[in-house]
Amino acid sequence: MATAPNKIATKQGSQQGFIYLPLIAGWLVPGAGHFLLRKWGRGALLAVSITGMFVLGVLMHGKIYTGAQDVLDMLGMAGDLGNGLLFFVARVLGVGADQVQVTTADYGTKFIVVAGLLNVIAAVDAHNLRTGRKS
Amino acid sequence: MFQPSHFVAVVLFALFASTVFGITMRETPRRMIRYGIYCFVLFVGSAILLSWVMFLIAR
Numbered sequence: 001m002a003t004a005p006n007k008i009a010t011k012q013g014s015q016q017g018f019i020y021l022p023l024i025a026g027w028l029v030p031g032a033g034h035f036l037l038r039k040w041g042r043g044a045l046l047a048v049s050i051t052g053m054f055v056l057g058v059l060m061h062g063k064i065y066t067g068a069q070d071v072l073d074m075l076g077m078a079g080d081l082g083n084g085l086l087f088f089v090a091r092v093l094g095v096g097a098d099q100v101q102v103t104t105a106d107y108g109t110k111f112i113v114v115a116g117l118l119n120v121i122a123a124v125d126a127h128n129l130r131t132g133r134k135s
Numbered sequence: 136m137f138q139p140s141h142f143v144a145v146v147l148f149a150l151f152a153s154t155v156f157g158i159t160m161r162e163t164p165r166r167m168i169r170y171g172i173y174c175f176v177l178f179v180g181s182a183i184l185l186s187w188v189m190f191l192i193a194r
Contacts, residue, residue, distance in 0.1 A: 042158050045154055045158060046154075046155060046158060049150075049151040049154040049155050050151070050155065052151060053147075053148075053151040053152075056137060056147060059136065059137035060136070060137050060138070060139070061136055102138075103141075104136075104137070104138045104139065104144070107139070107141075107144045110148075111144075111147075111148065114148070114152065115151075118151070118152060118155040121155060121156075121159050122155060122158075122159060124159075125158070125159040134162060135162055
């Protein structure tokens with residue numbers, strides 16, 4: 001059992017380093033922010049959920065936004081950017097459809113956008129854990 | 136190409152979104168699980184309910 005001085009020392013130790021690292025890591029790689037904070041179970045579940053949603057969206061031939069011609073495209077692009085490296089890798093590999101032609105591709109587009117938004121929530125959660133706002 | 140039915144797509148969407156909501160919105164594992172299940176039921180339940188409403192309107 002940790003004594004009071006030990007707890008303070010442990011807390012001070014965990015507060016060292018770049019405070020935004022879990023936020024940035026969590027955005028770039030789903031779950032990485034939680035892994036950095038040694039929240040292995042939470043990180044694994046987040047990684048599987050967000051990456052799984054993104055991959056299923058791509059498998060459904062969902063659209064990956066490459067530019068913003070109007071407001072809706074801009075919002076879709078903002079959502080897609082939330083996926084971090086997954087988005088950039090998908091762009092480089094040229095996966096995803098340019099045009100939505102079947103119903104499932106429309107579902108896929110939404111899966112990809114929502115995966116990005118969920119990843120942003122997960123990254124902010126990692127930041128809150130890092131700052132001590134959440135335990 | 137993965138071509139799920141509308142219902143399977145709803146269930147998959149609800150599963151992934153509920154998992155993230157549960158982990159990020161609550162602090163203890165027990166409350167995370169409860170909140171995740173609550174979100175999942177609301178996602179799927181509201182989709183089924185709205186489907187029936189639209190079906191009855193369209194008749």
